[in-house]
Amino acid sequence: MIRSARTALLQLWLPVLLISLWWFLSVGSTSLYFPALSDILDAVGRLWLFEHAVSDLLPSMRNMLTGFVLAVAIGVTLGLILGSLPRLLDAIEPELEFARALPAVAILPIAILVLGLGDNMRVFVITLGAVWPVLLNTTAAVRGIDPTVRDVESAFGIDRVSRYLRIRLPAALPQILSGARISLYISIALLVISEMQGAGQGIGHFILASQRDYAVVDMWSGVIVLGVIGYLLQLAFRAGEAALLRNYPPQRTGK
Amino acid sequence: MTITGSDEMSTHAGASANPEPATGAPHKLVTIRDVGHDYPTRDGHRTVLDKVSFDVNPGEFICIVGPSGVGKTTILRCIAGLQPSTRGEVKVNGRVLTGPSSDVGLVFQDYSRSLMPWMSVTDNVALPLRKRLTRVERERRVTAALREVGLDQHTESKPWQLSGGMQQRVAIARALAFGAPLLLMDEPFASVDAQTRAELEDLSLRVREDSGQAVILITHDIDESIYLADRIIVLGGSPASVIAELTVPLGSNRDQINTKSLPEFAELRKTVHTLIQEASRSMGQKGGSK
Numbered sequence: 001m002i003r004s005a006r007t008a009l010l011q012l013w014l015p016v017l018l019i020s021l022w023w024f025l026s027v028g029s030t031s032l033y034f035p036a037l038s039d040i041l042d043a044v045g046r047l048w049l050f051e052h053a054v055s056d057l058l059p060s061m062r063n064m065l066t067g068f069v070l071a072v073a074i075g076v077t078l079g080l081i082l083g084s085l086p087r088l089l090d091a092i093e094p095e096l097e098f099a100r101a102l103p104a105v106a107i108l109p110i111a112i113l114v115l116g117l118g119d120n121m122r123v124f125v126i127t128l129g130a131v132w133p134v135l136l137n138t139t140a141a142v143r144g145i146d147p148t149v150r151d152v153e154s155a156f157g158i159d160r161v162s163r164y165l166r167i168r169l170p171a172a173l174p175q176i177l178s179g180a181r182i183s184l185y186i187s188i189a190l191l192v193i194s195e196m197q198g199a200g201q202g203i204g205h206f207i208l209a210s211q212r213d214y215a216v217v218d219m220w221s222g223v224i225v226l227g228v229i230g231y232l233l234q235l236a237f238r239a240g241e242a243a244l245l246r247n248y249p250p251q252r253t254g255k
Numbered sequence: 256m257t258i259t260g261s262d263e264m265s266t267h268a269g270a271s272a273n274p275e276p277a278t279g280a281p282h283k284l285v286t287i288r289d290v291g292h293d294y295p296t297r298d299g300h301r302t303v304l305d306k307v308s309f310d311v312n313p314g315e316f317i318c319i320v321g322p323s324g325v326g327k328t329t330i331l332r333c334i335a336g337l338q339p340s341t342r343g344e345v346k347v348n349g350r351v352l353t354g355p356s357s358d359v360g361l362v363f364q365d366y367s368r369s370l371m372p373w374m375s376v377t378d379n380v381a382l383p384l385r386k387r388l389t390r391v392e393r394e395r396r397v398t399a400a401l402r403e404v405g406l407d408q409h410t411e412s413k414p415w416q417l418s419g420g421m422q423q424r425v426a427i428a429r430a431l432a433f434g435a436p437l438l439l440m441d442e443p444f445a446s447v448d449a450q451t452r453a454e455l456e457d458l459s460l461r462v463r464e465d466s467g468q469a470v471i472l473i474t475h476d477i478d479e480s481i482y483l484a485d486r487i488i489v490l491g492g493s494p495a496s497v498i499a500e501l502t503v504p505l506g507s508n509r510d511q512i513n514t515k516s517l518p519e520f521a522e523l524r525k526t527v528h529t530l531i532q533e534a535s536r537s538m539g540q541k542g543g544s545k
Contacts, residue, residue, distance in 0.1 A: 156383035
């Protein structure tokens with residue numbers, strides 16, 4: 001209890017200091033590009049509680065989470081299979097490397113051509129970009145499972161479903177989660193980028209549209225909301241991770 | 256207590272379905288005939304085992320000893336069906352082995368790798384029984400096996416919360432609950448301290464007594480092999496084969512202090528020691544194998 005309070009203090013002092021600095025340095029600012037923090041926070045309250053939260057934030061979050069969940073589902077499924085079939089993995093490794101090296105942003109114009117400007121395109125681009133860390137981590141984790149575990153599987157004649165779901169998936173789980181954490185970052189980034197292309201709503205669209213209208217205060221409010229959302233998502237992710245890894249030996253949770 | 260019941264479980268892999276027709280000869284649980292094994296190397300292959308032959312009777316405790324690197328683990332993996340032998344045949348319960356079989360349970364050397372850390376003790380022991388038994392029967396067997404190894408107070412612990420000796424007991428319980436008539440143990444007590452080792456040795460003897468399972472145990476510890484075995488198989492040579500089979504005339508009631516101070520025990524220790532030393536020396540002359 002005391003320790004967690006101390007950790008909280010340790011983590012809080014810098015943000016508090018920086019925000020205070022920002023606040024006092026920007027008081028009465030007349031700069032067009034760097035308005036006073038007090039004005040920005042006013043705009044956050046005015047715009048995001050709750051008008052734009054419903055019209056922009058909700059659809060953004062829906063697309064982002066859909067893309068992220070799809071990426072994790074696809075990445076874990078393919079990773080379990082590829083990691084279990086080393087020969088198949090060797091055969092398609094060049095293609096995998098190529099696809100991974102291609103930034104998802106570069107696919108954006110093609111995705112817009114094929115899928116249009118709707119949510120489908122955005123979810124597709126997010127999934128495409130976010131799938132790699134999960135896929136590669138899962139593949140590596142399953143491939144790296146101790147040979148003794150494979151021996152246990154065959155010596156005791158464990159059925160195929162149990163091999164995948166009760167042994168390989170949980171064995172890979174810690175690494176899957178560290179991949180998923182990176183995927184979450186990528187999902188947020190791709191969400192914003194995809195919304196800057198011809199979207200009629202969404203937080204990325206809002207930030208870009210405010211900038212084009214010289215509504216600089218509004219623009220900053222969008223950026224701050226995005227930062228807060230990203231931070232909260234990370235907190236939620238960490239809580240979920242801790243819950244999922246509660247049965248694992250302590251050193252495997254990476255703490 | 257009986258938890259052996261392979262007749263209730265289907266053979267899951269490999270073993271051909273036709274048991275040998277009964278002959279007049281006494282029933283052998285395991286027959287190993289002229290088994291040889293080659294490992295591929297850069298220039299062709301290296302023969303590790305050649306013409307290994309021995310039998311195991313039901314309920315018999317066999318220890319395999321030999322110089323390190325002689326191929327003890329290889330022969331065990333052949334009998335487990337994890338590594339098909341290059342030549343010869345292994346028969347368990349009258350069936351020629353072509354893969355892992357439900358007639359064979361396995362205790363691995365390294366419990367920290369062979370147990371699933373995220374599963375409770377109960378789930379680890381029950382893992383091989385899923386899809387094979389009804390829930391009631393499964394629970395009955397798991398409970399019985401955990402009681403047999405003295406872990407009935409730790410059913411919900413995770414393996415990593417237990418000591419090394421307790422973890423290896425979980426592994427023994429898992430193999431026990433599997434219910435195979437043959438139990439293979441690959442240097443099962445190599446990574447625990449001496450006190451725990453003695454406890455686990457006695458546990459293995461009791462388990463064999465209660466379950467009637469035959470055991471093949473590999474060890475590099477000569478005293479351990481004499482203390483546990485009804486019969487000791489000494490492997491030697493390069494490629495390795497059986498250089499001696501020694502019956503251990505120490506009866507079925509053994510205890511750590513008295514049994515080990517019997518003159519027969521000392522005599523056997525000398526014999527086995529000499530055999531292994533000679534085997535090891537001749538391997539050295541041939542350049543060794545590992």
